[in-house]
Amino acid sequence: MTETYLVGVDLGGTTIKLAFINMNGVLIEKWEIPTNKKDNTIVEDIAKAIEEKAKSIGILKDQLAGIGMGAPGPVNLETGVVYQAVNLGWENYPLKEKLEQAIGLPAIIDNDANIAALGEMWKGAGQQAKDLICVTLGTGVGGGIIANGEVIHGVRGAGGEIGHITAVPEGGARCNCGKTGCLETIASATGIVRIAIEKMQKIETSILNDLYEQNGKLTAKDVFDAARKQDQAALEVIEEMSFHLGLALANLANGLNPAKIVIGGGVSRGADLFIENVTFYFNKFAFPAVAKGAEIRVATLGNDAGVIGGAWLVKSKIMNH
Structure with a gap:
């Protein structure tokens, strides 16, 4: 039985924190990449970072259950559209749709403070x-x-x-x-x-x-x-x-x-x-x-709250449906 992993992503104005987390909420691997606001390649950068890291540590794509991500602004939960993220220059930005297209995994988007709260609830x-x-x-x-x-x-x-x-x-x-x-x-x-x-x-x-x-x-x-x-x-x-x-x-x-x-x-x-x-x-x-x-x-949990909360979103929403 191959193990399933959850992907947590915490999108900040300066850096993007990413992590692979197992079903028990244990951090397997965490890393970060810079937030490229200038060229707005944020989604592509995340997709590439996840694929490269999975490959380098021997995780297959079909072992990844999905991506749970926090964005810095209010989010429409149904559509995964970020209404506004001032520090990224986004307005009505279809983050979920773009991310799913770029990486081919189900994604669930919420506000960054909300996922930090979920992280502290689950493991903090x-x-x-x-x-x-x-x-x-x-x-x-x-x-x-x-x-x-x-x-x-x-x-x-x-x-x-x-x-x-x-x-x-x-x-x-x-x-x-x-x-x-x-x-x-x-x-x-x-x-x-x-x-x-x-x-x-x-x-x-x-x-x-x-x-x-x-x-x-x-x-x-x-x-x-x-x-x-x-x-x-x-x-x-x-x-x-x-x-x-x-x-x-x-x-x-x-x-x-x-x-x-x-x-x-x-x-x-x-x-x-x-x-x-x-x-x-x-x-x-x-x-x-x-x-x-x-x-x-x-x-x-410090800086890990967001990625752990993102993983909880995948576990509770995607895995349970």
């Missing part, structure tokens, strides 16, 4: 919880909401846009989405830096001021490093971010009553500084029964 911090909120804090704030084992998509594929919950109703900072005061303007890496620059102007004796003068810029990591040294401005930034994140997650959880809330993305590397604060505010603002039922955890 979600521990197979069927009701789960996954929030990714990176350059922006993404998310995936899973109810009864299924990702919430909504009518335009934009379910789970946790980053665009309004945190500051009046006078908030402008967000890339066109609104103001989104959670993304506070809890993302860019939001953390923005708040830090505001705080520095009020607290002049901060490590952050020195770093800013030395480097001409600040990073979220700088803020976390300063907070670890008990820098007042940096601690205030983390307090503000924790308050808004805890509040937003509590309001979301009141609608879902999840077992797990998983926090991932690059910013989660500073979770030792904010997870307790976020949990405190979450417990304060969530309905008591909801707060008791939910555990807030840091994501464990």
